[in-house]
Amino acid sequence: MRLTVTGSGTSHGMPVIGCKCKACTSKNPKDRRFRTSAIVQNSDTYVVIDTGPEFRLQALAYGLCKLDAVLLTHAHADHVHGLDNIRVFSRDHSIPVYSDPNTLEEVRCCYDYVFRPTQKGGGKPLIELINCTDYNEQKPLTIGSIDFVPVPMMHGILPTTGWRFGRFAYLTDLSFLPPSSFDRIKDIEVLIIDGLRTKPHETHFNFDQALETAEKTSATQIYLTHFCHDYTHKEIKQLLNEKKKNYGRLADCIVEPAYDGLSIEL
Numbered sequence: 001m002r003l004t005v006t007g008s009g010t011s012h013g014m015p016v017i018g019c020k021c022k023a024c025t026s027k028n029p030k031d032r033r034f035r036t037s038a039i040v041q042n043s044d045t046y047v048v049i050d051t052g053p054e055f056r057l058q059a060l061a062y063g064l065c066k067l068d069a070v071l072l073t074h075a076h077a078d079h080v081h082g083l084d085n086i087r088v089f090s091r092d093h094s095i096p097v098y099s100d101p102n103t104l105e106e107v108r109c110c111y112d113y114v115f116r117p118t119q120k121g122g123g124k125p126l127i128e129l130i131n132c133t134d135y136n137e138q139k140p141l142t143i144g145s146i147d148f149v150p151v152p153m154m155h156g157i158l159p160t161t162g163w164r165f166g167r168f169a170y171l172t173d174l175s176f177l178p179p180s181s182f183d184r185i186k187d188i189e190v191l192i193i194d195g196l197r198t199k200p201h202e203t204h205f206n207f208d209q210a211l212e213t214a215e216k217t218s219a220t221q222i223y224l225t226h227f228c229h230d231y232t233h234k235e236i237k238q239l240l241n242e243k244k245k246n247y248g249r250l251a252d253c254i255v256e257p258a259y260d261g262l263s264i265e266l
């Protein structure tokens, strides 16, 4: 199974429009970040987690030719505003979109035209919204040949959904992981986790909160994601390398910033 990070930037993306800061003017390709999202695939199954505004560009960049389902973490614009572009995959059948009921209701509102029976044909995707909350570690959601487990999280006061598959967990956007959700990510090896910046934020983990959470899991490869433009990739890498020494078992783990194109196979 392979996970590809197709976007690792916060809601503005990087560079931020009009910004001349060091990170936004960096020549390092790893400092160009699409909005946070990922592709999960094996030999016969292709699933995307979140369809942000650059979904089309990401699908082209990473050669997405098949799509079995979309998993949504939540309905903020940076995670769903590319959903219309899945219509190339829904010519013959609807594409299931899984998330929690609150997210699905928001999607239904912001894609109202998709669900209006009066408009048929060109210009809209066929989407089936499916509640994921009945699935859990005992009863996973099977898509093709991959089992997924939803991981309830809080993003400020908004409930969001992380996803576990194989020995991966993909957790963005969050500021709190309920204790019961740790049961859903037992025995993971790879953790992709929200880590916006060093300063605290009301709705996102900062670097330290991401590391505190990672330390409580079994993950040995930890990649932070959803970065704002406070630091360059190189600076975040150095910061995390220093910070991980303060966290018991993490000192011996890979703790690095994710970047667009990061691909991990287990």
Ligand SMILES: [Zn+2]
Pocket: 010, 011, 036, 076, 078, 079, 173, 226
């Ligand atoms: Zn976000």
Ligand SMILES: [Zn+2]
Pocket: 016, 019, 020, 021, 022, 023, 024, 025, 229
């Ligand atoms: Zn900037």
Ligand SMILES: [Zn+2]
Pocket: 074, 076, 155, 173
């Ligand atoms: Zn968000």
